[in-house]
Amino acid sequence: MDVAIVGVGQTPFGDHPGLGVKELFVRALAGLEGDVDRGWDRDLLDAAYVGSLSCGQGLQLGNFAPALLDAAGLPGVPALHVENACASGGFAVQQAVLAVASGQYRCVLAAGVEKMRDVSADRGRYWLGVSGDTEYERLAGLTFAGVFGLLATALCADGVIRREDLARVAVKNHANAVDNPDAHLRRALTLEQVLSAPQVASPLGAFDCCPTSDGAACALVVDADLAARLSDRPVWVAGIGAAGDRLALHARPDLGRLAAAGRAADAAYRSARVAPDDLDVAEVHDCFTVAELVAYAELGLCPLPEAGARLGAGEFDLGGRVPVNPSGGLKAKGHPIGATGVGQVVELVHQLRGDVRSERRQVPGAATALAYNMGGSGASAAVTVLSRERAA
């Protein structure tokens, strides 16, 4: 696509009781400015996309993106708020890519921000619950943990996955997060701890669920000329894919799938002209542990019935065949809704540049990477393939 990323920034994901959405955005942007090799001339910025679900819990529901750019001292830039629930960030990245690929814009900011941690439990549930089906699920009392509990129950009942497989996702991702200074939950967990945690929505326990995090992340997306001018080590967007699905679980033909992810991945692989076997590293949407196991299958990394065994054999660990969620994933790095998908790209840009600030977390020689971000209970998905090399 001849579109590159030349700088990334993010706040630590987690508790930020003293920072609102504007402050989080400004801090992530400051990180990005320090990350562009030859400095970033702010006058270059043509447009911005900001992913967010709750917009600071309704503080600024309208003109949310212009409000953030204003706070950052960039008020003239056309800025647009985009929302696809938990996939808002992944879609923000893709809009920036499309805008540059169109030739209309040369330098576009993709950002995401969310302020989740200091809302009351009731409001937090409200903002999350509004992303799935309304009539048949939310108003009937089904939470997101309940949605993914149903998915896990169906797959366990069919013998496709086991309770221990779910727990191993949490163990792996928590282990990865320990050395990530931007991660929300930086502590290792044992299989025992995950399995004995209080149950949230059978079979999912507390440690099968991602935390509720504050955070912001951003990436600077540019054309090939600007990439050469601004950076010694641009990361190239090899391809993108996105898809939708029915919202209500009962309306989908197979409860054990997240079909939008599969369709988005197929489109991204076609767009990038790569196959799953080409991937060196991936950040995938693990809002609940079961979602990561299903993601292996939807992304073509392995058939779903083999997911548990392959995870157990270390294929997706750091040092394995294709490390998944080296950042810790939503599960341990955290899940500030709108920022999550952009944060995946932040992690992968560092992986492809080889400058992860932790030898243990760096995937050696990573050349091709995939980010998969999902919205709600799977009604939207965005998959982006990044590469160290510019397409021929």
Added chain:
Amino acid sequence: MDVAIVGVGQTPFGDHPGLGVKELFVRALAGLEGDVDRGWDRDLLDAAYVGSLSCGQGLQLGNFAPALLDAAGLPGVPALHVENACASGGFAVQQAVLAVASGQYRCVLAAGVEKMRDVSADRGRYWLGVSGDTEYERLAGLTFAGVFGLLATALCADGVIRREDLARVAVKNHANAVDNPDAHLRRALTLEQVLSAPQVASPLGAFDCCPTSDGAACALVVDADLAARLSDRPVWVAGIGAAGDRLALHARPDLGRLAAAGRAADAAYRSARVAPDDLDVAEVHDCFTVAELVAYAELGLCPLPEAGARLGAGEFDLGGRVPVNPSGGLKAKGHPIGATGVGQVVELVHQLRGDVRSERRQVPGAATALAYNMGGSGASAAVTVLSRERAA
């Protein structure tokens, strides 16, 4: 840009007590399907953008766009909700244009929908008020009528415009709406009636303010190959431009301007390689009458101090030099927030195809048209130039 529009549809704007956002969207889409010359194969649809501010007053705040596509029987299509307050629709159109221009997608739906009419006055004010500055304006009690009242007060005090000039905008736009079956307020007003209406925010009276409307609108944006395949009379996107501005009025250097509109128009004219004199017809954002007068200046149609006199001389009437808001504008066609900017494009596509269903409203031989959509109190603006002819 080699991007065309081959079909449009909209619901009537106004009172729809029995229809929610999903039903409104489905009806607008049905109108579009009947408007594509050689029929629309739904399998062609690659992506969709949906502009909305309130998402059905929070019924479906997350995954709003996938929920609408699901309701329309198009659940697999990647769909994204975009929001820039009252400019959400104008930005949705531009994202569809960028997506097609990128080469990644060939057939993209741009849509907008809003359900405003049956909210309580309190909630309606809430959803609108959240689009301007929060700290210095909304929390201090400033409404949008107040914002535009301040703008009008400043311009009247400087002698740049007169109270009668404001009223003439309402008279013109109400006259235009009489023959528009999709308009919310289809009745003519006299200058006397406008001037003697109850005051809302000095100097603006009730008839200086647009109504609160329900509605949906959509447009099918395609590449040149599909344009030739699907349509005998595609309308071409000549160019687009967008801009932002500071949210708080006190932070802007000139209270009498809507500078984002000016910047967006400049960018659109450059992109389209046309000048204001080339325009045959325009739909402009007249949420309050004063906004249309300022728009004449920001769009380069005339200097602001001449706006009133030129309006009075009939330059912007049907049959005048460049008819503005032949649909009736927000003022009389109505303002279903997210749908408004897409509805402007619906009107202009009919104008350029010469198939407006009212001889009086049809601008004869219109070849070049401009749509200008503004967000909130002017912190975002999108300007799109359409043409009957494909760019050389």
